[in-house]
Amino acid sequence: MDTNARIVEKQDLTEITKLFVVHAPLVARNAGPGQFVILRVSETGERIPISLADFDRDAGTVTIVVQEVGRTSALVNALGVGEEFLDFAGPLGVAVSLPDHGHAVLIGGGFGTGALFPLARELRRRGVRVSSIVGARTHALVVLSELLSTESDDLYVCTDDGSTGYHGFVTGCLEELLDAGMGFTSCFAVGPMPMMRAVAKTTYELGLPTMVSLDPLMIDGTGLCGGCRVTVGGKSLFACVDGPFFDAHQVDFDEADDRLMAYKEQETVACAAAGLRR
C-alpha cells in the first residue's frame, strides 16, 4: 500500500501562507469535509494537524494550506514541488455533519478560509444556499476568497483596516447581512480563536446554530493521548476523534485558547535553535 505524499503544486498565498496540492491517494479516497491530516517533515520533528482544504478522489490529491507560525510550519513551507512529506496520515477526525436544506453562512478568518471550501462544495451539492464571509487584517492577507467564491452563492470580504471590502470584523459584516434580511439557518466558522469566539457570541444571541473547527495541540490524532481535549457543553471531548467541528455555543473558548499556549516558551526556544526569528 502506497503511503507516499508528494507535493504536485505549491502556491504562495502570502509571504507566510502556502497552499500545497499533495498527491496522497490513500488520504483522498475516504476524505470528507471538515477532516484533517497529521504530518511530519523531519525525523526529529513534531506531528502537526492540518485541515484539508480540498480533496479530489479521482486525481488522488488533497490540498492543505499552511501558515508559518512556528518551527514545523516553517519547515513545511520550505518544501517545494516534487518533494515528499515524511509522514502524511489521514483523513482524521469526523466529517462535519451538514444540513441538507436552508441557507448556510460560512465565515473564514485568514488561512482558515481554506478549510471551509469542502463544506461549501458539499452544502451546494445538497442544495443548500451558501453565503461566505472572508476576513483578514488587510487586503494583502485576504486569501482563498476566489476559491471559496466558486462554491458560494455570494461572498463578502472584510478587512480590519478597510483596505478592501467591508471595513471591520467578520461579525460586523454578519450582523449587517442579518439586518438586511438574510435568513441564515446555519453557520460554520473557521479561523483564529478570537474570531471564532466572536462569531459564537454573535450567533448565540441570534439563536443561529453554529459549528467551529478547533485546532488544539495534538500528537497522535487517533484518540490515544487526549492532549487535544476540549470542554464542550461541560463534557471533555477529544478534538481528534470527536471533532474537529463542535457546537460553537457549547465550546469553552477560554480553556481552548489557554491550552493552545502551553508550550509558547518552548516554541521560542525551538525557533531559536532552528535559526528562525519569532
Next chain:
Amino acid sequence: MPIVYPHKTAMPCRNPEERRRNWDEVAEGYTVERAIAEARRCLSCQDPVCELGCPVNVPIREFVHCIAVGDFEGAARAIRRRNLLPAICGRVCPVEHQCEARCALAPHQDPVGIGRLERFAADWVREHGDNGETAAPHLWREQKVAIVGSGPAGLTVASDLAQQGYPVSIFEALHAFGGVLRYGIPQYRLPKEIVDEDVEHLKALGVEFVRDVIIGKTVTIDQLIEEFCYEAVFVGTGAGSPIFMNIPGESLKGVYSANEFLTRVNLMHAYLFPEYDTPIRRPRRAAVIGAGDTAMDGARCAVRLGAEEVHIVYRRSEKEKGARAEDFERAREEGVIFDWLTLPQRLLGNEDRWVSGLECIRTELGEPDESGRRRPLPVAGSEFAIEADLVVIALGTNPNPLVPKSTYGLEVDSHGCIVADPETGATSREGVYAGGDIVTGAATVILAMGAGRKAATAIHEYLQHQLVDKGAMRAELS
C-alpha cells in the same frame, strides 16, 4: 544432587543516583558467569510446570538447561521457537505472576530468574549473532493477511503467519512501529533499539510494514477485505483511549494522561528537546495518579525529566498496587514517594491556569469491590493538598473505538472491547480476528502475544478451509 542456592543471582543495575538523571537502561543484564550460575539453580523438573505459566509456552526447562551448559545460541533458538520477541519479554514480562510463580523452587526459596535468563539468551544472540539461524521463509501462499496495529499482538501474528508462508501486511497509525513498546514503555526499561531490531527481523522475514495508515479512517476493514483483497484481518489495536477522572482541574496546563506524557517522551523524544521538536513540561514536583506499571513509568520519567520530588498518589494501599514488583522497587530506589490511601478530589491551578497541586482526601479500605480488591472509602475531614506542577493521570485506558465504530457487524461488549473467542480470536465477522488489549482491556505484552499466537493458528486454519471450499466450488462448477 545439584547444589541449591536460596537466592536468585543478582542482576547488576546502575545505581539510582546515576540513573535518576539519564535514560540509559537500568538493569544491565547477566554476565555469562552469572547466567550460568542462575541456570544451574534450575531443578530440570520432570514436569516443568513453569512452562504452563507462560502464555506462549516457551520451553523454559530446555532453554535454561542450554544456558547451564554454555550453549547460548541453543537457548535463544529454543525460546524463539515459541517467542519471537525474547529480548522484549525478558525485560517487561510480569514473571513473578507467570512462569516464576510456578517454579518448583518457589515455595522454599527464590524461583529461578527465568525472565533474566530469557533476556540474557536474547541479548547474547543480539550481540554475537546466531550462525545456525534459519533462512527467511518463502512467502509462497497467495492468501494475504492484514494486521491492524504493530504492537506485541500484531507482531506475533505477523511472525507466525510469515513463517507459514503467508504474505502479511502490518498497518500502523503512527510513524513508528511497535505500538505500546514504542510509545509506552520508556527507553531505560526497554531500549528502542531492541524494538527496531525485532521489526527489522520481521521485515527480513518478508513482512510488509505500512505506517501512517489509520484503519477505520484511511482505510476501513471492509475496504481491506473488499478492495485490497486481504482474505483475513487481525485487529490488535490495543487499549488506546486514556481514562480521565472527571474531577475539576483536569484541563489545566501541565496535566497529562499517562499516554500523552509517555508518548511525548518515548515516541516523540521530548526529553531531548530542543534537539527534537516536541516539547514537554519540565517538572519540579510531579504527581502521578495510579499505581500500575504505567504509573511507575510515568513517575520514573518525571524523575528523569529533572523533578526534585515525584509522588505516586493511589487511593488503595501498597498491597493492591498493579505494578510489577521490580518496577515498583526501582521507582522507590529512584526516590519516588508513595502516597497510599490517597484519593485526589480536584486539581488546583495558579492564575495562569498551570496546575499547582492536588486536593486529596485520605481513604480507608472497606469490603472488596467487583475487582476483588478492597474498596477505598474517603475519611471525612481528612482533606489535604499535595503541591505539584505536573500531574500525570495513569488510571488505565479504554479500547480505541476507531475500528469497532467503522467496521460493519463487529460485535463489542459494554466496555467497547471487541468480542472474540478466547481460544481463536474469532470475532462476529467472518475472517476478522482480534486479540490483545482491544479484546481484554489493558493487560500485558505477553498476554497480547499469547492471544496473537492463538489467532495466528486460527487464521491459518480458516484460510486452509477457505482454500478447500474454493477448490470444492471450482470442482462443482467444472
